[in-house]
Amino acid sequence: QFRGKWFRAMADQGFSVFIDSVWWPSANKYVGMAINSQCLALQHNVIQNDGKTNLADALAKASLVVVDLLRNGTFVQEIIKGLEALGERPTPLCLVGVSTVMTWNKTRTKAEMYDETLYTRRGCSAKYKSTRALETLILNCERKDIVRPCIVAPGVLYGSGEDSVEGFFNIFKNAWLCKEPYYLGDGKASPPMLNVQDLAKIVFMIQNEAPPKPYVVAIDESKDTLKEIAEAVSKQLGTGGVQSAKLDSMDTMAGKHGNVEAVLFDKSFKPGYVSGLEGKGMQWVCKGGPSTKLKELCDEFVKNNGLDAVRLFLHGRPGAGKSFFAEKIAKEYYLKVISARKVLEDAMKNAEFAKAVSDAKAAAKKAKSPHPDAVPPHLMTSALKKVLRTPECRNKGFILDGYPTTYEEAKALGELTEEEMKAKEPKKEGGDEAEKKEEAEEAKEGDGEGKEEEKKADNKDVGCLPTLIIDLQSEVEEAKKRVQGIPADQIVQGHNNEESFMSRTETFRQVSDTNADPPMCPLEYFRESMEILEVLVDGAEAKKSFGLMKAYIEKGSKPQNFHPTEEESFAARTAREKAVAEQKAKAEALAKEKQEKEAKEKAEIDAKDRQRRKQVLLEEQALIENCSKPLREYLMGNVIPPLIKGLLEVCKQQPEDPIDYLAEFLFKFAAEDKPEARKVEAKEEGAKTSS
Numbered sequence: 001q002f003r004g005k006w007f008r009a010m011a012d013q014g015f016s017v018f019i020d021s022v023w024w025p026s027a028n029k030y031v032g033m034a035i036n037s038q039c040l041a042l043q044h045n046v047i048q049n050d051g052k053t054n055l056a057d058a059l060a061k062a063s064l065v066v067v068d069l070l071r072n073g074t075f076v077q078e079i080i081k082g083l084e085a086l087g088e089r090p091t092p093l094c095l096v097g098v099s100t101v102m103t104w105n106k107t108r109t110k111a112e113m114y115d116e117t118l119y120t121r122r123g124c125s126a127k128y129k130s131t132r133a134l135e136t137l138i139l140n141c142e143r144k145d146i147v148r149p150c151i152v153a154p155g156v157l158y159g160s161g162e163d164s165v166e167g168f169f170n171i172f173k174n175a176w177l178c179k180e181p182y183y184l185g186d187g188k189a190s191p192p193m194l195n196v197q198d199l200a201k202i203v204f205m206i207q208n209e210a211p212p213k214p215y216v217v218a219i220d221e222s223k224d225t226l227k228e229i230a231e232a233v234s235k236q237l238g239t240g241g242v243q244s245a246k247l248d249s250m251d252t253m254a255g256k257h258g259n260v261e262a263v264l265f266d267k268s269f270k271p272g273y274v275s276g277l278e279g280k281g282m283q284w285v286c287k288g289g290p291s292t293k294l295k296e297l298c299d300e301f302v303k304n305n306g307l308d309a310v311r312l313f314l315h316g317r318p319g320a321g322k323s324f325f326a327e328k329i330a331k332e333y334y335l336k337v338i339s340a341r342k343v344l345e346d347a348m349k350n351a352e353f354a355k356a357v358s359d360a361k362a363a364a365k366k367a368k369s370p371h372p373d374a375v376p377p378h379l380m381t382s383a384l385k386k387v388l389r390t391p392e393c394r395n396k397g398f399i400l401d402g403y404p405t406t407y408e409e410a411k412a413l414g415e416l417t418e419e420e421m422k423a424k425e426p427k428k429e430g431g432d433e434a435e436k437k438e439e440a441e442e443a444k445e446g447d448g449e450g451k452e453e454e455k456k457a458d459n460k461d462v463g464c465l466p467t468l469i470i471d472l473q474s475e476v477e478e479a480k481k482r483v484q485g486i487p488a489d490q491i492v493q494g495h496n497n498e499e500s501f502m503s504r505t506e507t508f509r510q511v512s513d514t515n516a517d518p519p520m521c522p523l524e525y526f527r528e529s530m531e532i533l534e535v536l537v538d539g540a541e542a543k544k545s546f547g548l549m550k551a552y553i554e555k556g557s558k559p560q561n562f563h564p565t566e567e568e569s570f571a572a573r574t575a576r577e578k579a580v581a582e583q584k585a586k587a588e589a590l591a592k593e594k595q596e597k598e599a600k601e602k603a604e605i606d607a608k609d610r611q612r613r614k615q616v617l618l619e620e621q622a623l624i625e626n627c628s629k630p631l632r633e634y635l636m637g638n639v640i641p642p643l644i645k646g647l648l649e650v651c652k653q654q655p656e657d658p659i660d661y662l663a664e665f666l667f668k669f670a671a672e673d674k675p676e677a678r679k680v681e682a683k684e685e686g687a688k689t690s691s
Helices: 002-013 030-042 055-061 073-083 116-121 126-139 169-176 196-208 226-237 290-304 322-333 340-347 351-366 377-388 391-396 407-414 418-424 432-445 449-458 476-484 498-511 522-526 539-554 566-638 640-653 658-672 675-690
Strands: 016-019 064-068 093-098 147-154 156-158 182-184 193-195 215-218 243-245 310-316 336-339 397-401 468-473 533-536
Touching (some): 016 030, 016 055, 030 064, 030 196, 055 073, 064 196, 073 093, 093 196, 156 196, 169 226, 169 290, 182 226, 193 196, 226 290, 310 322, 322 468, 322 539, 336 340, 340 377, 407 522, 468 522, 476 498, 533 539, 566 640, 640 658
Parallel strands (some): 016 064, 064 093, 156 193, 182 243, 468 533
């Protein structure tokens, strides 16, 4: 009865799979995404974490549980604890722990090749001890008819955007950034590998039929060396150059250039369980290794990492601010600004191109063309496309600053030439005769509307065609003010000086005529296939303009291009620190200068004050001296003589109280010295004499 109910429930609910990275959002999703993708292909149900169901109930609903031991090992014990609540089941739960072949990297054996059936003897370096321990925990979860555990130990995983933990992510990243990717050591190492999508298929093969042993080593038949992989990826995504990283360098030891221990893994495995899966119906995604599916791997890397190129065309009248906004957008999104003027200057350095331009201008003058000095669109476009097809522009995108300026130039930019179309088409078997026969058959059938549209779509030069167009709208007077505001040292004669501005403005007015037949405005070419953002850059609206441009470019999420890189972040941080240090030094210098100035001013004030006080003192002394002359004479004539006599008398008599004695002497002297007293004294003396 129980088995019958369970099978009916499974029929209603479908086959359910529990994936660690789906249940825990913080988990590494590299392996989980491949398993999830395989579930979609097989129409299996993936158990989601709705916040209401607990882990034990979710595991009870599952037929297959997949956990990444190397990247998400922290969740293993929670899963094991949740499995303890499992009861009787009609079929055992398949528990697959995805590990790594590196748990074998220190296995001791006299044999030339490892044997997966002897998994209990495997040994590993300290780096993988914890993963080895988790393998043991998973294998010990076996419960008859309830849990059937199995360990899958894949080689170095690749594909699906690349593994940033131990895979080739940095090789692909550096190649995409147009840097020379590193390979470790001499590059001759050929580590065991496996495409992550093949890993997902192997997991479901294990769930469908248990292997003889609960431990499976999963590797493909790749013989690619690290140097060969780096060179192939660099040629496909980047510049084609590679460089070697020393095994004992600091960056290598930190894992910046890949897994060092994988390079040192010099053992292979005997064909085991995985080698027989093709005979059981498994279709390999990449059996021969990365080199056999390189373009697909590069496309996956770009797609899965959201590396969409931003190809932007800024259109607007002269003086609308195209160059200003181009530089601003380029700084925000790390894009290259393509100026037709600069591209032409560089192209003219090529003698062959310069001759072609000269001949074209001579022919235009002979034909009395209204614009004999203009560079023909096909030549200008050919020079421009060489730049747009460089790896940097192809990968990250570009900003076209004001080019194309006409409908004809836009068409030349967006479409392949006849020669390019022929080079693009695969050659038919039978040579030219087969091609002529096919053309004749097509002529008999007639050119239907569908074929015409298909042909029109095929001739698009996708790599050079802008995907985003911003039309900067501005009034003539406002544009003129901007041009007049350009500093004198930044004015380019023939481009943004006043005379050239007026000439280019008139040309822009003529080209922008919407009633022209045939159309002349470049925007008319692009309107058929895309929405153009029109932004007013005058007055108060100018403040909102850059925000509108960012929203249009980002489409809800900022374009991903691995910027800022570590070097750029370091340079920016260094620049910030330098700016802060300079600002601090400047502030300190200003403070010191201010302090010195204040000290100097104070010293000057003090010196002036001392001089003033000295002068005042001299003046006071002179005044006192002048005022004291009569007083001195008075004292010398009336006070000093009696005082000296009194002191001499004190010295003679040496009285007990000299002060009192001196006082009486002076008092007596004063009385005696009066004229009346002298007269009385004279009378007394006269009287005495007469008597």
